[in-house]
Structures are given as C-alpha cells and as structure tokens.
Amino acid sequence: MSADPALIWAYLSEGPLLWLAATLAAYAAGDWISRAARRQGWANPVLIAVLLLGLLLLGTGTPYATYFEGAQFVHFMLGPATVCLALPMYDNLPRMRAAALPILAGLVAGSAVAVVSALAIARGLGIEGPVLAALAPKSTTAPVAIGIAERLGGQPTLTAVLVLTTGILGAIIVTPLFDALGLRDWRARGLAVGTAAHGIGTARAFQVNPTAGAFAGIGMGLNAILTAFIAPLALRLFG
Amino acid sequence: MVHALVTILTFQLAGEVLSRGLGLPVPGPVVGLVLLVGAMRLRPALAEWLRPVAQGVLGHLSLFFVPAGVGIIGHLPLLREHGVALLAAILGSTVLALVAGALAFTLVARLTGQEER
Numbered sequence: 001m002s003a004d005p006a007l008i009w010a011y012l013s014e015g016p017l018l019w020l021a022a023t024l025a026a027y028a029a030g031d032w033i034s035r036a037a038r039r040q041g042w043a044n045p046v047l048i049a050v051l052l053l054g055l056l057l058l059g060t061g062t063p064y065a066t067y068f069e070g071a072q073f074v075h076f077m078l079g080p081a082t083v084c085l086a087l088p089m090y091d092n093l094p095r096m097r098a099a100a101l102p103i104l105a106g107l108v109a110g111s112a113v114a115v116v117s118a119l120a121i122a123r124g125l126g127i128e129g130p131v132l133a134a135l136a137p138k139s140t141t142a143p144v145a146i147g148i149a150e151r152l153g154g155q156p157t158l159t160a161v162l163v164l165t166t167g168i169l170g171a172i173i174v175t176p177l178f179d180a181l182g183l184r185d186w187r188a189r190g191l192a193v194g195t196a197a198h199g200i201g202t203a204r205a206f207q208v209n210p211t212a213g214a215f216a217g218i219g220m221g222l223n224a225i226l227t228a229f230i231a232p233l234a235l236r237l238f239g
Numbered sequence: 240m241v242h243a244l245v246t247i248l249t250f251q252l253a254g255e256v257l258s259r260g261l262g263l264p265v266p267g268p269v270v271g272l273v274l275l276v277g278a279m280r281l282r283p284a285l286a287e288w289l290r291p292v293a294q295g296v297l298g299h300l301s302l303f304f305v306p307a308g309v310g311i312i313g314h315l316p317l318l319r320e321h322g323v324a325l326l327a328a329i330l331g332s333t334v335l336a337l338v339a340g341a342l343a344f345t346l347v348a349r350l351t352g353q354e355e356r
Binding site for chain 2: 023024026027044045046049050053054057058064067068071072074075077078079080081082083084085086087088089090091093098099101102103104105106107108109110111112113114115117118119121122125126127131135138139141142143144146147148150151155156157158159160161162163164165166169170173174177178181183185187188189191192193195196197199200219221224225228229232
C-alpha cells in the first residue's frame with residue numbers, strides 16, 4: 001500500500017531537506033539558463049533561482065521561515081566565503097602596490113558617491129528608516145552588505161534584493177557608459193565597476209578585459225572594508 | 240579539505256570575536272578576511288594550501304546569496320510602494336559611482352605618472 005502523497009508532502013515541507021535541495025536545484029537551473037544565454041547580464045543565475053523559489057513558495061503557501069530552515073545551511077556559507085576573498089586580494093597585492101594612489105582615489109570616490117548618492121536620492125523620494133539602512137551598503141559584495149545592514153538595523157533579505165539589483169544594473173550599464181565617456185584605462189574601468197557593483201560587476205569586467213577583471217576584484221575586496229566604515233557615517237547624515 | 244575549512248572558520252571566528260569585542264563597525268567575516276590576508280603575507284604557503292578550497296567556495300559565491308534573495312517574497316508590499324524610488328536610487332547612484340570612481344582613478348594616475356602605457 002502506498003502512503004498518502006499529502007502526508008509525504010506534509011512531512012517533507014516541514015523539514016530542512018526539501019528546501020535545501022530546492023535551493024541547490026534552483027541555482028543549478030539558473031546557472032544552466034545563464035550559460036545557455038551566454039552569460040548575458042539579464043540572465044543572472046541568482047535572479048533566476050530567486051524567481052523560481054519565490055514562485056514555488058508562493059504557489060505552495062510555504063512561509064519564508066519554513067523555507068529558511070533548510071536554506072540556512074547555504075546562507076551560513078556567506079561568512080566563510082567572505083573570509084575566502086582574502087585569496088584574490090593576496091594574489092593582487094603586487095598590482096595594488098604598483099598603482100596604490102590611483103586605486104585609493106578611485107575606491108574612496110566610488111565608494112562614497114555610491115553610498116551618499118543612493119541615500120540622497122532615496123531620501124528625496126520619501127524612503128526612510130530601516131529601508132535606508134538596507135540600501136546603504138548595496139554596492140558591496142552580498143555577504144558583507146548583509147552583515148553591515150544587520151548592524152545598522154536593515155533587513156538582510158531586503159539588502160540581498162537591493163545588492164542583487166545593483167550588481168545586475170551595474171554590469172549592464174558599465175560598458176556603454178564608459179565607451180560613451182571615452183574612458184579607455186582598463187584599470188580605471190575595472191576598479192570602478194568592482195567598487196560600484198561588487199561581484200556581478202567583477203564577473204562582467206572579466207568577460208570584457210582581464211586587466212579590468214583583476215582591478216574589479218581589487219575594488220570589490222577593498223570596498224567591502226571601506227563601506228563598513230562609510231555606510232554608518234552616511235546613514236547618520238540622512239537617517 | 241576539512242583542515243582548510245577549519246582554518247577558514249577559525250579566521251572567521253577570530254574576526255567575529257575581535258569585531259564584537261572591540262565594537263568595530265566592520266562585520267566579523269571582513270575582519271577575518273583582513274587577518275587572513277595578513278597571515279598569507281607572513282606565510283605564503285598558507286595561500287597555496289587554502290587555494291583549492293577557497294577557489295571552490297568563491298566559485299559559487301552567488302549561490303550563498305539565494306536564500307536571502309528569496310526573502311523578497313516577504314517584501315512585496317514594500318516594493319509595490321517604494322519599488323520605483325529604490326530602483327531610481329540604485330540606478331542613479333550606480334551611474335554616479337562608476338563615473339566618480341573611474342575619473343578619480345584616471346586623474347590621480349595622470350598626476351602620479353602611473354598612467355597605462
């Protein structure tokens with residue numbers, strides 16, 4: 001005699017196994033679609049995975065808290081992944097030393113403008129309080145942005161959505177923008193996109209030019225540290 | 240692999256303790272990142288030893304971001320109300336930050352003679 005499918009669903013939907021597996025499967029599907037679309041900016045694997053899982057949760061009436069019990073094992077890896085960013089930074093130390101001053105200038109300008117102008121525009125359009133706290137670190141890499149937002153009283157899930165949007169928009173506009181401005185230094189272009197649009201911008205830079213990619217990685221890594229200092233200050237200004 | 244993971248988690252733990260203990264504005268894992276870069280400079284063998292596992296983890300950096308991203312389903316009312324304003328803030332600030340960052344880099348590179356040849 002076979003068991004009642006409803007009972008099996010009731011059992012699985014409450015445990016961590018189903019939602020852990022679903023998270024990995026959705027990401028695998030997103031990655032496959034992204035590859036099929038030749039890694040174009042709009043076909044972002046995270047965006048696709050989030051859409052698939054969001055529709056699944058809404059369709060099955062599963063609360064986010066139940067989903068997160070399974071997905072928390074994946075979420076936890078954000079911390080160790082941040083620590084692992086030490087490796088590309090260590091690898092790039094000689095290049096960073098060779099262009100230390102321009103890197104510092106580009107980093108400080110890009111990082112400060114990203115935080116302050118985002119808060120100014122949002123504030124001007126009537127956004128307040130914890131939403132501003134979630135917006136402030138949106139140019140840094142996801143695990144760091146979530147850590148910063150949590151400290152400032154912003155919601156991690158909203159921060160994740162804003163970070164993802166920033167990365168995708170940055171990756172789409174960077175090449176046409178710099179071409180139109182006639183900026184041809186690949187180091188400047190890379191550093192700027194890594195600073196303004198973190199890992200997704202860095203991935204885009206590597207597709208366009210290897211030097212741009214390396215400097216984007218430098219910008220992303222250093223901005224993760226700098227935004228932790230700038231975001232609380234800027235938020236006090238607008239909060 | 241287990242030893243590499245223990246090392247990575249230990250640096251994260253040390254970063255967390257330092258960050259909380261000293262009341263730093265920087266999240267614990269970022270402090271761990273800085274400590275690990277310092278340790279790699281002191282002992283370059285550490286970088287080579289961690290490389291396979293670290294590259295494996297970084298190769299799937301965007302996967303770890305999915306669970307928090309799914310949290311968007313809890314923010315649909317907020318996005319209906321403020322979605323356009325948030326999009327304007329993100330788009331505007333990203334364009335401005337890209338231009339500011341690239342111009343500052345180019346200008347200082349020119350001033351210090353570190354121009355691209």
